Amino acid sequence: MPVTKTINLFHRFPGLYAAFKQQKVHRVIRLLLFFMLVVLIFAGFFGPQDPSKNFMLYLCWGLWWPGVVLSWFFVGRMWCGLCPFPEFGRLFQYFGLTGNIRVPKFIVKNNMIIAMILLTAILLIEESTRMYESPRESALLLLFILGGATFCVLLFGKQQWCVSCCPLGRMIGFGASISLLEFRADHDICRQCKTFACKRGTEQLPGCPVSLGAFNIVNSLECHVCGYCLQLCPHDSPQLRLRSPLHEIVLRKGKYITCTYIIPILMGSQLARILDQSVLSYTSKIQATCTSDTVCQMGLYLIPFVLAIIFVYMIVSLGDLFFGVYHDDLLGSFSPMVPVLFPVAFAGELVHRLTFAVRNAYDFFPTIGRQFGWSILESWTFTVPEWVYPAIALPIMMMGQIGSLYVLDSMVFGEFEGLIATWRYHTIQIVFILMFAIYISLISMSWDIGMLNVLHLMHISI
Ligand code: SF4
Ligand code: SF4
Ligand code: SF4
Incomplete structure (x- = not known):
């Protein structure tokens, strides 16, 4: 396997490490984005339906989504660490109002198919109905994703929507494969680990929100680059690295389905x-x-x-x-x-x-x-x-x-x-x-x- 050089940005910029570890900046940004999401949904349903009189369309399709696509190349899946869709579910989680139902085998086995069907449906509806000209349909799409993310938390506890169903998450994970940044654990350190707290959590804090854990990351498809596991890891193993953007796809050869x-x-x-x-x-x-x-x-x-x-x-x-x-x-x-x-x-x-x-x-x-x-x-x-x-x-x-x-x-x-x-x-x-x-x-x-x-x-x- 070819080896390429990477630079650990957490070592170079201790302030960046502290920001990820404390998670305060993440929480503030998520709250702001959640507020924006609510405004967009509200404006889509109750604002004027004439596209030339409703600002939500440009915010949604002209700023938000192009910004997310552009971010794939620079910061990979970091958007998912700031995404407002799971925020409502987090609120239920905070108050302990979540179920603990085991995810059905059917979903675990077919999560890729489910996400691809949803992605195809969204692309199809987006173009055939010119969704970007319709405030109500755009708001419906946002509400559908918000509802899916919340419903899954209520049923299964963790961010199961993100793990199994979210079509946007799959697309972002796909784009993150050619990102300039990667979030990885130092496996030499992890081999000595006894707790695996990044995945399992501690007595005070639950583990990785998508049940992955830093030691499990082998590509950019699944990790949300939220940095939450930094506060769980007792050995400072997770790193945010600058890398060659095409290295991952050359290495993995598109193996991932x-x-x-x-x-x-x-x-x-x-x-x-x-x-x-x-x-x-x-x-x-x-x-x-x-x-x-x-x-x-x-x-x-x-x-x-x-x-x-x-x-x-x-x-x-x-x-x-x-x-x-x-x-x-x-x-x-x-x-x-x-x-x-x-x-x-x-x-x-x-x-x-x-x-x-x-x-x-x-x-x-x-x-x-x-x-x-x-x-x-x-x-x-x-x-x-x-x-x-x-x-x-x-x-x-x-x-x-x-x-x-x-x-x-x-x-x-x-x-x-x-x-x-x-x-x-x-x-x-x-x-x-x-x-x-x-x-x-x-x-x-x-x-x-x-x-x-x-x-x-x-x-x-x-
Ligand atoms: S997977 Fe989807 S809902 Fe989850 S954080 Fe990413 S974009 Fe948001
Ligand atoms: S990232 Fe930290 S907590 Fe997770 S396995 Fe490695 S050393 Fe252990
Ligand atoms: S492994 Fe760490 S950075 Fe990745 S999703 Fe889990 S908690 Fe977030």
């Missing part, structure tokens, strides 16, 4: 979405066909969505076929194209979320003004030049592309050196570059810049 499922779903939804927004406008056509029937809209949107997922799945399978190596002595079987596609999938999601945030930023203050009758805010607007969109999208997509090719090279010329024929390696590169070209050409359709609009330049009209 979360990534295997998420890559086709995420990239499929991106392709369906940018095809819709740039070329085909099928959401509008579907909405016109189905008038007010939401089920009909979702049903029809399912067709391009599933076709896009199948397309990405075929790219993954084709790439696997050419790669030819599916086994690692330590990890067992894996799908080599999953880690290769990982950086591009992340870049595509980031571009989409940031584009939405920038395209709608000009109307944030006027929207608040319209909602509360403060006409002075109507003039607090600005124009975003069209070149800004490619200036955001192209560097991010290029970094994703370079990241993907780096992962491919690391595997072909690293651990599997000599096992993959040169023609196979080049074939994967060609398939990958073709896919990347499809992405760029579709994204460019949404820019009102003729010289950058690839399909327009090729005189292709759809």
Whole structure:
């Protein structure tokens, strides 16, 4: 296994260590975010339903969610340590009002499937109903996650929603795999440990909220990077480390099934979405066909969505076929194209979320003004030049592309050196570059810049 250097930030910045250990900052931020969540839900249900008169839409889809996606790269799953959704359940926990029911085997066994079904449903509903234009539907989504997180605490005690069901958590865990930070225990220290208090807790404090424990962390998928276990560990074993962002996916090779499922779903939804927004406008056509029937809209949107997922799945399978190596002595079987596609999938999601945030930023203050009758805010607007969109999208997509090719090279010329024929390696590169070209050409359709609009330049009209 390749070893890379990491820097323990807790050693370098003792103040950071103290902040994580005391948990006061975490509690304050969580409370503030919980307050914001309640305001958003309230504004979504009881505020104006006209999107140009309700500020909650931009807060939710333009600031909150793009901010979370951006944080994946820098701080991994740290958002989950500050997330307000489990906060209501924590209140019940504090007063001892929680059940201790054993989690049904069905849920334990199928937690990945449950989370993936929920994630697919959310992506499907989000696009087919244009949820980001509907305050009530956006509030319903927030309420659904808040309800799920609270219900699970009431039933099972700990944050079982986060462990088993939360689709956002799965996505964040997926993104955290290419984060600059990792939270890990020092296993040399843990080997001497007798208490395992990070997982089990002490007489005064309960253990890890997601029943993991620092000594159990082997990847970035599950740990919330909340730092709660620092106060439990008697040996200062947990560390927050700065690392090479692509190290984890090269090391694990996409072995974890979360990534295997998420890559086709995420990239499929991106392709369906940018095809819709740039070329085909099928959401509008579907909405016109189905008038007010939401089920009909979702049903029809399912067709391009599933076709896009199948397309990405075929790219993954084709790439696997050419790669030819599916086994690692330590990890067992894996799908080599999953880690290769990982950086591009992340870049595509980031571009989409940031584009939405920038395209709608000009109307944030006027929207608040319209909602509360403060006409002075109507003039607090600005124009975003069209070149800004490619200036955001192209560097991010290029970094994703370079990241993907780096992962491919690391595997072909690293651990599997000599096992993959040169023609196979080049074939994967060609398939990958073709896919990347499809992405760029579709994204460019949404820019009102003729010289950058690839399909327009090729005189292709759809
Ligand atoms: S898993 Fe979901 S509910 Fe739990 S902390 Fe993360 S985002 Fe929040
Ligand atoms: S992290 Fe601390 S409490 Fe947990 S096993 Fe290691 S030494 Fe023990
Ligand atoms: S292992 Fe530590 S940092 Fe990770 S979720 Fe558990 S308590 Fe939080």
